[in-house]
Amino acid sequence: MTKSGHRGGSNHAVRVFRVQRAFTELEGQVHGPGELAEATGLDDSTVHRILQSGIHDGMFVREGRGLYRLGPGAARLGLKSLSHAPNTEVAHGVLEELREATDGGLVFLFALAPFGGARKQCLDMAVGDSDLAELGISRRALLTVFQSLRTGAGGRAILAHLPEVIQEAVLAEPPPVEAGPGVFRDKGTLLASLKAVREQGMAVESEECAAGWNGLAVPIRWDGLIMGSLAVLTPKDGVPHWPSRVLRAFELAAEAFSEAGGHGAWSSETTSSF
Structure with missing residues (x-):
């Protein structure tokens, strides 16, 4: 040639x-x-x-x-690109470190589900001895059921960065019946929350997923493409505000997932102490 x-x-x-x-x-x-x-x-x-x-x-x-x-x-x-996922053992260690940084919160790794419309799927979690009954869901159900993106910080952290046409489809869905009392039911309020997520780089929730629980989530991107989120839930009375050390821990963890996924590699050197 x-x-x-x-x-x-x-x-x-x-x-x-x-x-x-x-x-x-x-x-x-x-x-x-x-x-x-x-x-x-x-x-x-x-x-x-x-x-x-x-x-x-x-x-x-x-x-x-x-x-x-x-x-x-x-x-x-x-789907081929998704097969180059981070090493699960090392990735779970990141979730456990996040749980420690949040003083025993319930930490979840969500991904944008590839099938069944725009949904989130829980890939892994660090919840200690909790059986999640206090959230009204079982571990098995959380790992096998695709969930709405309009509910919870973990969903809105993803939804805020999806194309407008997908956002409109999700916003047209009714809030899940199992959602908590803080779920956004008004379209305008929900849209405003998505704008806040993009501006602040994180989503904050108050009793969206379950009564008595507040949450925080940050998006995970691969080369700029939204892929999922990291989320934590803690008892409402336990965290009146999110300390800077927790925000920094989530920022570092999201960066680690994003860098590893975008580059198609993950090793123990990828992570850092939170």
Whole structure:
């Protein structure tokens, strides 16, 4: 291959990636070549050729006349990236350190669930001897049931950083019947809380998940993409405010998860003492 030929191939790959990325940045799920061309700075014919070639690989799917969406090929890439998850033993150690930093709070690691709509899924927890009955849920249920993103700091820390079209779908859902008395029921109030999460870098809850429990959560990102959150719940009377040492511990833990996930590696050197 000539030097110029190699350069042309690289340019083509960049154009393909730009089209794929445009699907994740534009509102809505289906788009036409013209809209994608405007978003990527490419001409319509180039975008059309990329879409057509991607159909054969399952990267794109044609939806009606002149409209396309991301296909199962894109989903396979995403799931493959998730397979490079942090070492679970080391990751659990981070949760245990967070539990110690919160003086025995209930600490949870949530991920954005890949199926069943926009939901959160608990991947791991550090809760000591608690059976979670005081929260009205069992350990087994927490680890196997996908939960609404509109309830609790752990959900809103994720929801605040999702595209507007996904936020609207979640906000259209009614609050779960098992939610606590502090759950946001008004759409405007919930939207304001999401703005506060983005501005403050964390979500704070008061009896959203269960009566008598307050919480704190921070988002986890991989290369800027929201992937999940770290959350803690403590008895309402136990923490009148969140001390700076707790906020710093959560900040460091989130950074560790984000750096390890984004780089596809995790070792004992990744973590630090909180």
